Amino acid sequence: QFLANIRDCDAVAFVARCFVDDDITHVENRIDPISDLEIIETELMLADLESLEKRVNNVEKKAKGGDKEAQQTLRLINLALTPLRAGKPARVAQVDKEDEKAWHMLQLLTSLPALYVANVDEASADKGNELSDLVAKRAAEDNANSVVISAQIESEIAVLDDEEQREFLETLGLEEPGLNRLIREAYKLLGLQTYFTVGPKEARAWTIPVGATAPQAAGVIHTDFEKGFIRGETIAFDDYIALKGEAGAKEAGKMRAEGKSYIVKDGDVMHFLFNN
Structure with missing residues (x-):
């Protein structure tokens, strides 16, 4: 066994x-x-x-x-x-x-x-x-x-x-x-890495292959996220920590809008927009 x-x-x-x-x-x-x-x-x-x-x-x-x-x-x-x-x-x-x-x-x-x-x-x-x-x-x-x-x-x-x-x-x-x-x-x-999603109630870590695109990363959460992917809002991990979260990163201009070709980096904090 x-x-x-x-x-x-x-x-x-x-x-x-x-x-x-x-x-x-x-x-x-x-x-x-x-x-x-x-x-x-x-x-x-x-x-x-x-x-x-x-x-x-x-x-x-x-x-x-x-x-x-x-x-x-x-x-x-x-x-x-x-x-x-x-x-x-x-x-x-x-x-x-x-x-x-x-x-x-x-x-x-x-x-x-x-x-x-x-x-x-x-x-x-x-x-x-x-x-x-x-x-x-x-x-x-x-x-x-x-x-x-x-x-x-x-x-x-x-x-x-x-x-x-x-x-x-x-x-x-x-x-x-x-x-x-x-x-x-x-x-x-x-050949794996992690990205994060952070909401008002919880933070989650998601495991993806190195080299995964933003839609592929979204698909780990739900296949509908990959199929209807519009864009990802991304903050680098170091920026998220240094600027004390999403609000500070936005204010400092460190949140980026990324499209379907974006290759997710290890530690990225991401939010996905998609069509149902």
């Missing part, structure tokens, strides 16, 4: 233990984050191998019968099997742009973009430690990003209100929770 759930995801995060604590045992009775990562990835590679080898005979029969879709699938299966049989993840394979959709349909666990997360102790939450440095090095070798986070700190601040969180983080010399860094790295990995 765990592997099935991963196959429905767009990315995978590898979390490695990067701290020493005699009160928390390790199943292998050692602290070696790289070995832990390799064990996890090996399990995923074996799952991919099993999945492809189960499919290949059936796809070969269809391909020999002239099925063009099967021929493409068979070619991509063989492309994936080459690194997998060499003990490498499928993501190292070079996939042509026209094959990307079919490649994604293979649902290979090791073709997913990866983020490496180093779970450190409280004292190392700011800059990491020697163990997290090893994780960062491994991530760089895999053309992936890494982030340092202390699960202990995150569990402690989860029960605090905003002011208490700020005070607690200040005592540790931290500017923000590690979860914030993790979210930013995950968004970057997935």
Whole structure:
């Protein structure tokens, strides 16, 4: 069930233990984050191998019968099997742009973009430690990003209100929770960003792909907003904060009217006008 759930995801995060604590045992009775990562990835590679080898005979029969879709699938299966049989993840394979959709349909666990997360102790939450440095090095070798986070700190601040969180983080010399860094790295990995809508009763954050146009962003709220899009009224996030909201931004001339071709920026505060 765990592997099935991963196959429905767009990315995978590898979390490695990067701290020493005699009160928390390790199943292998050692602290070696790289070995832990390799064990996890090996399990995923074996799952991919099993999945492809189960499919290949059936796809070969269809391909020999002239099925063009099967021929493409068979070619991509063989492309994936080459690194997998060499003990490498499928993501190292070079996939042509026209094959990307079919490649994604293979649902290979090791073709997913990866983020490496180093779970450190409280004292190392700011800059990491020697163990997290090893994780960062491994991530760089895999053309992936890494982030340092202390699960202990995150569990402690989860029960605090905003002011208490700020005070607690200040005592540790931290500017923000590690979860914030993790979210930013995950968004970057997935090519996502956020824009905001602000009304008299609530403020909402909406997730959209990087490069989305104003009508596409409006469609995340409701498809009718995209179909009947007229224009968007936009305030840059920094301006909205610095000028203390919509009224101040309007007065300073920082609210812009944007049309259908506008590419939404991360953090934009937007209001949409549309026809019903």
